Amino acid sequence: MSDSLNVSRRKFMIGGLATAVVAGAGLLTGCTTQSPAPQEPDAAGNWDAESDVVVIGFGCAGGGAAVSAAEAGASVLVLESLPIPGGTTRVSGGALWVPANPLQKKEGIKDSIEEGRQYMQKGNDGQVEEELINVYLENGPKVVEFLMNKLQVEFKFGYPDYHPEWPGGKRLGRSLSPAYNGKGSGEALMAALYDYTVAKGVKFSLNTHAKKLIKDDSGKVIGVIAYQDGKEMRVKANKGVVLATGGFEWDKTLLKTYQRGPVEASVVFNPGSGGGIYSCGDGLRMAMEAGADLRNMNESWGVMVYLLPGWEEEVANYRQNAKDYKKSTWKTIMGDWFLWRGKPGTIIVNKDGKRFMNEACDYDTSAYPFYERDTYGENRWRNLPAFVIADSVQWSKYGIAGAKGDNVPDYITKADTLAELAQKLGIDAKGLEATVAEFNKYASQKPPKDPLFHRGESYFDRFASGDYAMAQADPENPACTLAPLTKGPYYGIQIHSANCGTCGGARINGKAQVIDVHGNVIPNLYAAGNVAGLGGPGITYHGPGNPIAGGVIFGYLAGTDAATKA
Numbered sequence: 216m217s218d219s220l221n222v223s224r225r226k227f228m229i230g231g232l233a234t235a236v237v238a239g240a241g242l243l244t245g246c247t248t249q250s251p252a253p254q255e256p257d258a259a260g261n262w263d264a265e266s267d268v269v270v271i272g273f274g275c276a277g278g279g280a281a282v283s284a285a286e287a288g289a290s291v292l293v294l295e296s297l298p299i300p301g302g303t304t305r306v307s308g309g310a311l312w313v314p315a316n317p318l319q320k321k322e323g324i325k326d327s328i329e330e331g332r333q334y335m336q337k338g339n340d341g342q343v344e345e346e347l348i349n350v351y352l353e354n355g356p357k358v359v360e361f362l363m364n365k366l367q368v369e370f371k372f373g374y375p376d377y378h379p380e381w382p383g384g385k386r387l388g389r390s391l392s393p394a395y396n397g398k399g400s401g402e403a404l405m406a407a408l409y410d411y412t413v414a415k416g417v418k419f420s421l422n423t424h425a426k427k428l429i430k431d432d433s434g435k436v437i438g439v440i441a442y443q444d445g446k447e448m449r450v451k452a453n454k455g456v457v458l459a460t461g462g463f464e465w466d467k468t469l470l471k472t473y474q475r476g477p478v479e480a481s482v483v484f485n486p487g488s489g490g491g492i493y494s495c496g497d498g499l500r501m502a503m504e505a506g507a508d509l510r511n512m513n514e515s516w517g518v519m520v521y522l523l524p525g526w527e528e529e530v531a532n533y534r535q536n537a538k539d540y541k542k543s544t545w546k547t548i549m550g551d552w553f554l555w556r557g558k559p560g561t562i563i564v565n566k567d568g569k570r571f572m573n574e575a576c577d578y579d580t581s582a583y584p585f586y587e588r589d590t591y592g593e594n595r596w597r598n599l600p601a602f603v604i605a606d607s608v609q610w611s612k613y614g615i616a617g618a619k620g621d622n623v624p625d626y627i628t629k630a631d632t633l634a635e636l637a638q639k640l641g642i643d644a645k646g647l648e649a650t651v652a653e654f655n656k657y658a659s660q661k662p663p664k665d666p667l668f669h670r671g672e673s674y675f676d677r678f679a680s681g682d683y684a685m686a687q688a689d690p691e692n693p694a695c696t697l698a699p700l701t702k703g704p705y706y707g708i709q710i711h712s713a714n715c716g717t718c719g720g721a722r723i724n725g726k727a728q729v730i731d732v733h734g735n736v737i738p739n740l741y742a743a744g745n746v747a748g749l750g751g752p753g754i755t756y757h758g759p760g761n762p763i764a765g766g767v768i769f770g771y772l773a774g775t776d777a778a779t780k781a
């Protein structure tokens with residue numbers, strides 16, 4: 216991957232050197248210190264760099280925008296905070312969720328845009344603009360084709376839709392896992408996007424934090440103020456600026472302001488990757504300052520996590536090392552996507568010892584019960600704190616949070632009886648015993664059942680969350696995910712509310728143009744990916760690969776529209 220672009224520097228810098236240095240220092244600690252807003256720039260002249268299209272952030276959305284703008288013949292400059300392009304996308308699974316995609320067609324798997332629409336409408340329950348769903352569905356297959364044919368990305372099928380039983384849902388074919396040049400997952404997708412953009416002449420300015428949009432007197436966005444090594448640079452954008460800065464999952468203030476309840480952490484994989492750490496809401500703030508309307512702000516791509524001792528220090532170190540990202544480690548925040556919580560012999564309970572969910576559901580749905588409040592007494596968050604509980608049969612076979620069998624780390628609580636485990640974890644003991652007795656009554660039947668939360672009724676529960684070998688042998692058998700907790704010792708750990716990205720931001724239309732609070736397009740401003748108020752589109756995470764597909768599709772549309780305007 217290339218070095219940062221060298222830009223010529225003006226002698227006189229608007230905002231002054233002192234401001235710029237403070238801004239740079241603040242950025243090293245990520246979201247904890249906000250840099251001061253640059254002073255109002257004059258719109259005339261004095262640019263450090265110029266391009267037709269300026270893309271801010273190079274994850275899937277920025278990658279989509281940069282390739283399409285370059286493909287359409289525009290000059291493109293990418294400003295990226297990290298020293299390595301790729302963002303959260305680079306450390307992700309890299310899957311794209313696209314109904315009626317070319318690989319399904321090739322493999323003879325039946326699907327249609329109409330079925331995709333039916334499924335997405337069901338998931339959103341009316342909470343989305345139809346235009347965004349239509350644009351996603353109509354352009355998704357074209358973008359996948361572009362990735363396959365032009366970028367040489369190879370795909371294979373991944374997990375089922377999260378709700379394959381819904382009208383229009385599918386068990387196979389919509390989730391596509393990428394491979395490229397010997398790489399897999401998000402690394403493959405981002406390497407393919409990067410290589411193609413470089414081949415097309417796209418320029419990169421790394422370690423560069425964009426902070427403010429510049430508008431002319433008519434309200435058109437004509438450039439960006441950014442900082443590189445604490446020095447201010449002004450970048451002119453002749454045709455458009457694409458905000459592709461990711462979500463705000465690391466900014467505690469924004470999380471508290473906009474999310475529907477407590478979010479304790481976010482997930483980033485891959486030690487030494489640098490990915491995702493600048494998801495601090497910079498793009499959101501720039502859009503708001505430019506007058507953007509917002510949407511979907513209380514939504515995120517939810518997931519439950521285990522927070523192991525030392526996690527807060529590790530996050531701080533990760534930020535400190537963002538520039539020297541290879542030093543960073545990532546061991547203490549562990550996402551339970553569907554790794555342990557849905558295995559037979561495991562349940563999740565709240566402080567009262569009561570179950571409150573289908574433990575085998577998809578990871579976005581799993582975070583929903585964390586936002587329920589009691590309607591009596593102290594009006595507590597009903598399901599916080601929450602605990603994963605397993606018996607010894609489960610523990611020796613699957614374990615929890617990366618540990619099992621004889622390896623019982625300090626962060627796992629072990630006890631001979633359920634009552635003792637409850638007492639150690641701070642759970643109501645009688646409540647837990649009653650819950651396990653009730654759960655076991657149905658989980659011991661043949662076939663096992665869960666009349667309370669319907670665990671095991673969906674193919675997803677059995678195939679994705681349950682025991683993989685059992686599901687391969689008989690995917691219809693609910694025993695893949697259901698078994699009684701019968702034998703001590705018992706094991707437990709607290710599980711927390713988290714996400715793998717927020718997904719609310721600037722309201723966009725079907726061309727990814729940003730819409731202002733009066734419903735008008737902000738000329739020359741685009742947004743895609745988690746900085747856009749897009750979601751899946753809407754409130755639901757439809758299937759594995761939904762965030763990245765949405766990011767690439769709307770990024771692609773943004774780049775095309777910006778590049779092709781007169």
Ligand SMILES: Cc1cc2nc3c(=O)[nH]c(=O)nc-3n(C[C@H](O)[C@H](O)[C@H](O)COP(=O)(O)OP(=O)(O)OC[C@H]3O[C@@H](n4cnc5c(N)ncnc54)[C@H](O)[C@@H]3O)c2cc1C
Nearest residue numbers: 272274276296302303304308309310425461744745760763
């Ligand atoms: C472990 C993990 C696995 C996942 N797996 C999948 C999956 O398989 N499929 C899927 O669809 N989703 C997955 N997700 C979610 C998905 O990865 C993200 O939602 C998606 O990658 C976000 O893309 P983006 O382009 O919006 O943001 P990002 O990929 O985060 O890119 C934003 C970029 O903007 C840069 N940036 C931020 N602020 C500035 C600034 N001020 N100036 C310049 N640059 C800036 C950032 O450094 C970053 O590089 C996963 C998430 C995680 C954490």
